Amino acid sequence: MNEYDEKWEEQINALLDGELSASGADLLKAEATDDRDLAKAIIEAYQLQKAMDEIRVERAPDSLRKRLRAIPRQQRPTPMFRFLQPRWVTALAVIPLVLVSVNLMKPDTPSADEVTKARQEMAIAFAYLDRAGVITGREIESKVGQTMADAVTGSVNKAIQSQNLLSKEKKV
Amino acid sequence: MKRTVMKKFITGLFCTLLALPAIAQEDELKDLAGYVDFGDLSATYGEPKITINLGGTMLNFVGMMTESEEPETAELISKLKGIRVQIYSTEDNADIAWNQFDEVKGNLKSTGWEPIVQINEKDEKVLVYMKMEGDNMEGMTVMVVDEEEAVFVNIIGQLNPTELGRVMESFDVDVELGMD
Numbered sequence: 001m002n003e004y005d006e007k008w009e010e011q012i013n014a015l016l017d018g019e020l021s022a023s024g025a026d027l028l029k030a031e032a033t034d035d036r037d038l039a040k041a042i043i044e045a046y047q048l049q050k051a052m053d054e055i056r057v058e059r060a061p062d063s064l065r066k067r068l069r070a071i072p073r074q075q076r077p078t079p080m081f082r083f084l085q086p087r088w089v090t091a092l093a094v095i096p097l098v099l100v101s102v103n104l105m106k107p108d109t110p111s112a113d114e115v116t117k118a119r120q121e122m123a124i125a126f127a128y129l130d131r132a133g134v135i136t137g138r139e140i141e142s143k144v145g146q147t148m149a150d151a152v153t154g155s156v157n158k159a160i161q162s163q164n165l166l167s168k169e170k171k172v
Numbered sequence: 173m174k175r176t177v178m179k180k181f182i183t184g185l186f187c188t189l190l191a192l193p194a195i196a197q198e199d200e201l202k203d204l205a206g207y208v209d210f211g212d213l214s215a216t217y218g219e220p221k222i223t224i225n226l227g228g229t230m231l232n233f234v235g236m237m238t239e240s241e242e243p244e245t246a247e248l249i250s251k252l253k254g255i256r257v258q259i260y261s262t263e264d265n266a267d268i269a270w271n272q273f274d275e276v277k278g279n280l281k282s283t284g285w286e287p288i289v290q291i292n293e294k295d296e297k298v299l300v301y302m303k304m305e306g307d308n309m310e311g312m313t314v315m316v317v318d319e320e321e322a323v324f325v326n327i328i329g330q331l332n333p334t335e336l337g338r339v340m341e342s343f344d345v346d347v348e349l350g351m352d
Contacts, residue, residue, distance in 0.1 A: 115233045121224040122234060122249070123340075125257045128325050130340055132314045135298055136289045 008038055012045045200227040201254040206303050206311020206328035208285075210258055210276055213322060216268040217260040224257035231255070245339040254328035262322050269322035273297055273315055276324075280313065295319055 011028050014020040020028070032039040060068070110118070201207050214220065226234075235249035262269050280301045281287075291298040296318040303310040314325040 110230060110233055112237075115230070115237050118226055118230045119234050119237070121226060121257075122231070122255055124222065125224055125226075125255045125325055125327070126336055126340055128257065128259075128316075128323055129312075129314055129327070129331075129336060132298060132300065132316055132323075132325070135296075135316065136291065136300065139291045139293070139298070 008041065012042055015042070016045055016049050200229075201225070201256065201328055204253055204310070204328050205305055206253065206309075206326070207256075208276065208280065208311070208313045208324075208326045210256075210315075210324040210326070211272050213258075213260050213269060213272055216265075217262060217322070220258045220260050222257055222259040224255060226255040228253045242339070244335070248332070248335050248339050251330040252327065254326075256324075256326040256328070258324045260322045262317070262320060264319050266317055266319050266322065269317045270297060272322070273299070273317045276313075276315060277301075285313065 008028075008031075011020060011024065015025055015028060028038075028042070032042055231249055231252050231254070235246045238249065239246040260269065277299060283303075285301040285303045287299070288302050289298065289300040297316070299313070299315045301313045303312070309330045311329065312327040312331055314323070314327075316323040
């Protein structure tokens with residue numbers, strides 16, 4: 001295609017698209033009167049456009065449409081923290097709300113399991129107290145002998161016990 | 173990797189929420205005269221291997237549950253307002269725990285606690301202090317620090333050691349203690 005042809009082709013396309021000015025259209029028509037090839041090209045272009053307009057859009061099969069729709073999702077980069085996606089954030093936010101609600105609804109009375117656990121914890125605490133007493137007795141015994149150890153631990157116990165007795169007497 | 177991060181996040185969230193009752197019981201005890209602040213050694217030794225915070229309400233329920241079968245134990249429990257225990261593994265690095273021991277000891281002295289027993293050995297320190305308010309015992313504190321463990325026990329309320337020895341037999345709980 002030479003420069004001459006290209007020039008007229010642009011003019012013809014513009015004419016078909018309705019973008020050619022009135023003076024340009026008149027000039028093209030005048031030229032086509034004298035130029036048989038140009039006239040033929042204009043007619044063919046009109047026929048081609050008409051044929052294109054008559055072609056209707058064919059609907060793609062559903063399976064193909066689904067696959068096409070899936071492509072953008074597959075191409076999307078996987079987020080670094082998936083749990084920060086809105087649905088996860090909502091789910092995580094619900095957990096403390098549920099726990100707080102359950103806690104608020106729970107009566108003040110602890111369950112039997114909780115009381116049993118508390119009793120075990122108390123036993124552990126007392127066992128450590130008891131063991132501290134054993135260590136104390138052992139240390140005193142190693143330093144000053146059994147008699148003194150008994151005397152000291154005994155007097156400590158008596159001192160504490162006497163405070164309790166005094167307190168009881170006052171209550172009475 | 174991502175699942176691990178998420179699991180840790182959810183586990184942390186649950187642990188925090190589950191720890192709330194224990195924190196609440198600790199707060200309940202703070203205003204009592206027999207309460208002792210042992211500080212926090214978790215920055216050095218990690219979380220305590222045993223933490224116990226029993227408030228008066230829970231002890232009342234334990235006492236009620238015990239009353240019919242073990243009246244002596246129930247009597248002992250009825251005088252208690254709270255029990256707190258913190259035990260850390262010192263793992264041959266007890267320096268920080270010993271410093272904490274001395275700091276708490278200083279605080280006890282300055283707040284009217286009376287020393288009952290003190291052992292200052294090279295590798296072991298034991299301390300038993302008691303707080304009296306007039307004629308009433310308000311609390312007892314036992315601290316034992318050695319190369320293996322740092323044990324902090326705070327009994328709030330009245331406790332008779334001779335009664336304690338008797339009721340220990342009634343607790344059918346197998347307790348393995350590290351301090352020896």
